[in-house]
Amino acid sequence: DTGVSQDPRHKITKRGQNVTFRCDPISEHNRLYWYRQTLGQGPEFLTYFQNEAQLEKSRLLSDRFSAERPKGSFSTLEIQRTEQGDSAMYLCASSLFRTSGTHLYEQYFGPGTRLTVT
Amino acid sequence: SQQGEEDPQALSIQEGENATMNCSYKTSINNLQWYRQNSGRGLVHLILIRSNEREKHSGRLRVTLDTSKKSSSLLITASRAADTASYFCATSMGSNYKLTFGKGTLLTVNP
Numbered sequence: 001d002t003g004v005s006q007d008p009r010h011k012i013t014k015r016g017q018n019v020t021f022r023c024d025p026i027s028e029h030n031r032l033y034w035y036r037q038t039l040g041q042g043p044e045f046l047t048y049f050q051n052e053a054q055l056e057k058s059r060l061l062s063d064r065f066s067a068e069r070p071k072g073s074f075s076t077l078e079i080q081r082t083e084q085g086d087s088a089m090y091l092c093a094s095s096l097f098r099t100s101g102t103h104l105y106e107q108y109f110g111p112g113t114r115l116t117v118t
Numbered sequence: 119s120q121q122g123e124e125d126p127q128a129l130s131i132q133e134g135e136n137a138t139m140n141c142s143y144k145t146s147i148n149n150l151q152w153y154r155q156n157s158g159r160g161l162v163h164l165i166l167i168r169s170n171e172r173e174k175h176s177g178r179l180r181v182t183l184d185t186s187k188k189s190s191s192l193l194i195t196a197s198r199a200a201d202t203a204s205y206f207c208a209t210s211m212g213s214n215y216k217l218t219f220g221k222g223t224l225l226t227v228n229p
Contacts, residue, residue, distance in 0.1 A: 004160075031215070033216060033217075035217075040221070041221055041222075042206050042208075042219030042220050042221050042222050043161070043206075043217070043219050044219070045216045045217065045218065048214060048216055055214065056214050056216070091160060091161070093161075093217075095215065097215070105148070105149050105151065105166055105210055105215055106151070106163045106166060107163065107215075107217060108163065109153075109160040109161040109162070109163075110160050111159055111160040112159065112160050
């Protein structure tokens with residue numbers, strides 16, 4: 001399977017604990033995005049990387065959230081001191097950004113990690 | 119914050135009928151995309167229309183874009199039970215190409 005994968009698919013944690021999610025993008029894709037989706041809403045942008053550089057962070061991403069993409073391949077999203085309001089589906093997507101030629105705008109999403117904070 | 123708003127929020131039709139969903143957005147865009155999400159799962163890209171295009175087709179899908187009204191519509195013809203899902207429009211602008219989604223339309227196709 002050459003699609004975007006995310007691990008774990010489900011995570012239940014107690015309030016105050018730290019959690020870390022992993023995303024493996026499509027191998028040739030240089031851009032990686034994180035989104036958060038709550039019940040009944042569309043996904044909301046959190047942050048994105050081009051290669052290993054984190055280029056933008058949403059104001060939704062509080063200081064408790066940190067994301068990395070150390071070698072420009074997989075990415076991790078860590079939430080420290082989780083709160084009940086962090087309960088959501090965390091989606092990762094990847095795309096191929098071309099600096100020349102026709103850009104491909106489509107993003108390919110992983111299955112998501114569903115986080116439940118009790 | 120959500121950029122787009124889909125209308126209707128929910129739509130129930132019989133298999134074989136056409137389904138039309140609308141999306142409105144607020145700011146200028148590079149392109150508008152439609153995604154499908156089956157219950158509790160990831161999103162699947164359906165179709166993209168660029169800001170200088172007015173209509174696009176892909177199989178049973180037809181998308182229109184009216185930039186003067188900041189609106190788009192997605193038509194699914196000859197619907198099937200397997201089309202049951204939530205459908206989201208997403209806009210993209212700027213060089214970051216991040217997507218801004220609406221709240222989605224829940225489509226139910228009854229066999």
